[in-house]
Amino acid sequence: MSVVFLVALVFGTLDSKDTKTGAERAAALASTIACPQCSGQPVSESSAPIAQVIRAEIKEQVDQGLSDSEIKGIYIQRYGEWVSLNPSSKGFDSIVWIAPFLIIGIALGGVTLAYSRRKSDSQGIELTKDEEEKVLAMRTAFEEESHSSQSSED
Amino acid sequence: MNLVIGSFGIVLALAGALTGAVTIIVGIRSPRDRLQIIGARYAWVAFAGMCLSAFAMQRALITRDFSVQFVAEHGSSLTPPLYNVATMWSALEGSILLWGLILAGYLAVVAKKFSKRLSDPMVSWALVSMFLVMAFFALIMLGPANPFESFNPPVGYDGPGPNPLLQNHILVAFHPPMLYLGYIGFTVPFSFAVAALITGRLGEGWLLITRRWTLFSWGFLTAGIILGAWWAYDVLGWGGYWGWDPVENASLLPWLTGTAYLHSVLVQERRGLLRVWNLSLVCATFLLTILGTFITRSGIIASVHAFSEGGIGPWLLWFFSIVLFAVICLIFWRGEELRSQGGIDSPLSREGAFLANNLAFGGFAFVVLLGTVFPLIVEALQNRQISVGAPYFEKMSMPIGFSLLFLMAVAPILPWRKANTELVRDRIEWPAWGAVLSLVLVVLLGGRGLLPLLGFTFAGFAGTSAMRHLTLSARRNGWKGLVGRSNGGMVVHLGVVFLAIGLIGSSSYISQGSYSLQPGESIQFSESTITYVSSERLSFPNKIQERVQIDIDGSLLEPSIERFTASGQLVPSPSTRTSPVKDIQIALLDPPAGENKSIVIQVTKQPLLLWIWVGGFVMLMGTVLSAIPMQKRKAGRNKQRVRLSGKKDQEK
Amino acid sequence: MTVMKSGIIGLAVLGIAFIVLLATRTTQTNGPNYAIVGQQAPQIQGETVDGEDFELDEILLKNRSLPISDQTWVAVNFFASWCSGCVTEHSELLRFYEEGILRDDGIKCQTELIGVAFNDRLSDIENFFKKYGGDWPVLAGEETNRVAIDFSVLTAPETVLIAPNGLVVKKIVGPVSYDDLATGVTC
Numbered sequence: 001m002s003v004v005f006l007v008a009l010v011f012g013t014l015d016s017k018d019t020k021t022g023a024e025r026a027a028a029l030a031s032t033i034a035c036p037q038c039s040g041q042p043v044s045e046s047s048a049p050i051a052q053v054i055r056a057e058i059k060e061q062v063d064q065g066l067s068d069s070e071i072k073g074i075y076i077q078r079y080g081e082w083v084s085l086n087p088s089s090k091g092f093d094s095i096v097w098i099a100p101f102l103i104i105g106i107a108l109g110g111v112t113l114a115y116s117r118r119k120s121d122s123q124g125i126e127l128t129k130d131e132e133e134k135v136l137a138m139r140t141a142f143e144e145e146s147h148s149s150q151s152s153e154d
Numbered sequence: 155m156n157l158v159i160g161s162f163g164i165v166l167a168l169a170g171a172l173t174g175a176v177t178i179i180v181g182i183r184s185p186r187d188r189l190q191i192i193g194a195r196y197a198w199v200a201f202a203g204m205c206l207s208a209f210a211m212q213r214a215l216i217t218r219d220f221s222v223q224f225v226a227e228h229g230s231s232l233t234p235p236l237y238n239v240a241t242m243w244s245a246l247e248g249s250i251l252l253w254g255l256i257l258a259g260y261l262a263v264v265a266k267k268f269s270k271r272l273s274d275p276m277v278s279w280a281l282v283s284m285f286l287v288m289a290f291f292a293l294i295m296l297g298p299a300n301p302f303e304s305f306n307p308p309v310g311y312d313g314p315g316p317n318p319l320l321q322n323h324i325l326v327a328f329h330p331p332m333l334y335l336g337y338i339g340f341t342v343p344f345s346f347a348v349a350a351l352i353t354g355r356l357g358e359g360w361l362l363i364t365r366r367w368t369l370f371s372w373g374f375l376t377a378g379i380i381l382g383a384w385w386a387y388d389v390l391g392w393g394g395y396w397g398w399d400p401v402e403n404a405s406l407l408p409w410l411t412g413t414a415y416l417h418s419v420l421v422q423e424r425r426g427l428l429r430v431w432n433l434s435l436v437c438a439t440f441l442l443t444i445l446g447t448f449i450t451r452s453g454i455i456a457s458v459h460a461f462s463e464g465g466i467g468p469w470l471l472w473f474f475s476i477v478l479f480a481v482i483c484l485i486f487w488r489g490e491e492l493r494s495q496g497g498i499d500s501p502l503s504r505e506g507a508f509l510a511n512n513l514a515f516g517g518f519a520f521v522v523l524l525g526t527v528f529p530l531i532v533e534a535l536q537n538r539q540i541s542v543g544a545p546y547f548e549k550m551s552m553p554i555g556f557s558l559l560f561l562m563a564v565a566p567i568l569p570w571r572k573a574n575t576e577l578v579r580d581r582i583e584w585p586a587w588g589a590v591l592s593l594v595l596v597v598l599l600g601g602r603g604l605l606p607l608l609g610f611t612f613a614g615f616a617g618t619s620a621m622r623h624l625t626l627s628a629r630r631n632g633w634k635g636l637v638g639r640s641n642g643g644m645v646v647h648l649g650v651v652f653l654a655i656g657l658i659g660s661s662s663y664i665s666q667g668s669y670s671l672q673p674g675e676s677i678q679f680s681e682s683t684i685t686y687v688s689s690e691r692l693s694f695p696n697k698i699q700e701r702v703q704i705d706i707d708g709s710l711l712e713p714s715i716e717r718f719t720a721s722g723q724l725v726p727s728p729s730t731r732t733s734p735v736k737d738i739q740i741a742l743l744d745p746p747a748g749e750n751k752s753i754v755i756q757v758t759k760q761p762l763l764l765w766i767w768v769g770g771f772v773m774l775m776g777t778v779l780s781a782i783p784m785q786k787r788k789a790g791r792n793k794q795r796v797r798l799s800g801k802k803d804q805e806k
Numbered sequence: 807m808t809v810m811k812s813g814i815i816g817l818a819v820l821g822i823a824f825i826v827l828l829a830t831r832t833t834q835t836n837g838p839n840y841a842i843v844g845q846q847a848p849q850i851q852g853e854t855v856d857g858e859d860f861e862l863d864e865i866l867l868k869n870r871s872l873p874i875s876d877q878t879w880v881a882v883n884f885f886a887s888w889c890s891g892c893v894t895e896h897s898e899l900l901r902f903y904e905e906g907i908l909r910d911d912g913i914k915c916q917t918e919l920i921g922v923a924f925n926d927r928l929s930d931i932e933n934f935f936k937k938y939g940g941d942w943p944v945l946a947g948e949e950t951n952r953v954a955i956d957f958s959v960l961t962a963p964e965t966v967l968i969a970p971n972g973l974v975v976k977k978i979v980g981p982v983s984y985d986d987l988a989t990g991v992t993c
Contacts, residue, residue, distance in 0.1 A: 001586060001587065001590055004590050004594065005589070005590045005593060005611075008590070008593045008594045008597045008607075009593060009604070009607055009608070009611070011597060012593070012596070012597040012601060012602050012603070012604075012607045013602070013603065013604040013607065015602050023667070027666060031544065031545065032543070032545050034541055034543065036955075036958075036960050037960055037961060038458065039456040039457055039458045040399065040400075040456055040457060040458065040541060040543060041397065041399075041458055042543060042544065044392065044666075045390070045392050045394050045397065047391055047392075047724075047726055047741070047743060048925070050924075050925075050951050050954060050955060052668075052743065052951070053951040053952055053955055054955065055668075057955075077841070078841065078955070078958050079958055080539060080841075081538060081539060081540050081541075082529075082539040082540055082541045083541070084540075084541065085541050085542070085543025085544060085545055085546075086543070086545040086546060087528070087540055087541070087542050087546055088540075092532065092535075092536060093528075093532065093540060095528075096524060096525060096528045096542060096546065097546075097550075099520075099524060100517060100520055100521045100524065100550060103517065103520055104513065104517045107513055107516070107517070108513065111509065111513070114497075115497070115498060115501065118497045118498075136574055139569070139571070140569070140577060430810075448828070452828075454828065454831040454832070468829070471825065471828055471829055474825070475821075475825050478821050478825075479818070479821070482814060482817065482818050482821065485814060486811060486814045486815075489808070489810065489811060490808065490810075492810075493810075527824075527827070527828075530827060530828070530831050531827060533831070534827055534830065534831070
């Protein structure tokens, strides 16, 4: 089964087009540049004339061969940093990218700590292998039964 | 006249709420049961007051009574009747009025449903909490957000009507009220959580009695959010349904913590664990609704949805602060009592999965909140203006979304307490096959790209797991196997899977283009032929509509642009051709400047988009199924819940 | 103090910081962009409402061959017929157009006023001028959006003052007054 999975995944991934067409690049860029008059909407999603003009401009710039960062730079220079909807990954702004992972890491760490502390604190009664299996079988049977009557799941 | 009735209604509501709160508190402290019962009755006073005010506002709107400033600013003789009624919640003051009405309604129903238990301090304190919230909103309506300010209309005055975007789609009548029913509904479990903290009864009691309320509120909140997305899709013109706009994020935050809460309570009910989590999650949900209202209406974050900047910001912020610190103090005070007996035995267990679920949803909420307020932080610390827009949220929500799908697949399979690998391997076989087959199917149908493929795999995984549970349950219990909390929940999960399929398909494989067309001209767009057929111009009392007829592969679509006479605002009205396979939406960007002139249209193709709405619908069906009890409760049954730890269990 | 209690206190501190942050924010609008001031004016090229062609470069080119006192200052007013601020400032613009700017010795500076109407319809622009007066050249049509972008115009009205050599010396965001323009012109 895992073979099928890997084959399908790898095939599906590699078979996709590597480079985007010009139009696709322009569309992708357009979704990261804010329309200056529209309270935060990207130019790809605004029907304001200024947004239409910027979209056309971006397409031209892509055709002229400018890179993504160059194109973004043009608008940032014209209007200010806020026109880029993707916060930068350098400097102070990178906090917004890093903080979530940091927080989840801390939370996972805290949970693991609490769990291992509990494990070492508890004085478990040692069951023999047989007893363990018996308990497990009982519990499984109980689980199936309670699934069927669903009394506690109301 | 309307002014008098309306203002009186608000004062009545405030008086009722305050008197009720005070009466009950005196009753609890003295203690005098009688007072607690009488105090609860004041809920009806508050409700009557809000009904009066709402009635007065509707009457003013319907009769176009421009002596009421709200009507003068937002009403108009040109607005069609249905939209006129909805005008009440098309601007700040009326929205708060709606909030007050719904809150008072919940108050009254709580008082009624718990009428046999009014002397129970838990119920009493919960009512006090709700009364205080009610009093706050009534105060706002007497202060910064007064819907009944008077106005002196000059002769022949006619109002501008509500914002044109709120006048051209029927969902304006449903989306806000349903959203409010959701948000405000969470006030009930929140109040009981507060009551639990105050009374020290931190066990499962408060969870059990608020179960139905939580489900009800969650259902409406989900419906409200999805309807909002549908509305956006129908109206905006570039196929978008969610923009990660601050106001949208504000509505999503309580949903995230609310969903986590909905799941996490199962662990406390079953094993008494995660108590602090549950209290925190439900308090967070309530706090986030207040914060969300603050973000939406204070104007501190620019948004296309922000439609008011009254003086209401400071009030909401104060309220938020007071509630936040009250909750923190209560939790601090209770301290060690909150700690559950026992703990999670093994991460590979149902409890473990739920805990992971809490972390995932919590992480998601953190991401959304951080992204929304980060520009404010940067501005405060560095005096720069930056934006955090859709690209950030989309990138961050993807791994979390995948994790959630994974948990959805795995949690129903895991047993409580501890799983042994045999059991898990056995149960996971079908879902695993489902995952692989989904992937193969998608690849065969042409799907490409690592991330979407992973997404579809996880979706298949989760979907098959839900189907497995439902199939087993139906086999055992027939039709009854589809109702009840656990089965209904699986149906909801199935809905989420459909939703995920719709989200992945529409966002990963979207294609879009704008084209200029002469009359009769055709273009090829992604396997479809699009032809500009004809155009026409229609006049309505409140707007002029330029409509074009576009033929796409044989079917006719009629996108239009409307110019509203009172404000001069242009509002596009796109037209969509839907199928389970793909949606093609055409928006008119530039109407013809004259006879036989060209037009500019925008065409957007999004595969599988319909499944978003299907998924939403199935989620709601699942919620309803959840609420239906599986079997009638038989008296005296207490045999089932024997815990291996030997603790005394609850009797139903 | 247990871990839990210190955690709660930490949370409380974060909460206070968060609330202070929110409380100290003012209404946010994307700030007007003055980056263009001190730069060479971008190209302005288009068709006026009357069907005439207009090009800023023509004026600037002519300026080069004239003595300083005869060189033309150009005020570009970005507006729209549906914007209320534009109505407010119109009388000031009218005064600028009709009176011009006078030097201390009473000599009139050479000034030119052109309007750039964006997001607007021809008929509405014509009605606007019929109602409020004035007949200076007004650019309208597709190209105006490009001009607006080049000058970093965010909302209507905004007015830009261009010196005879093409340098943008002043940008006024919001309704402009006669004095705003008068203090910028030196000839």
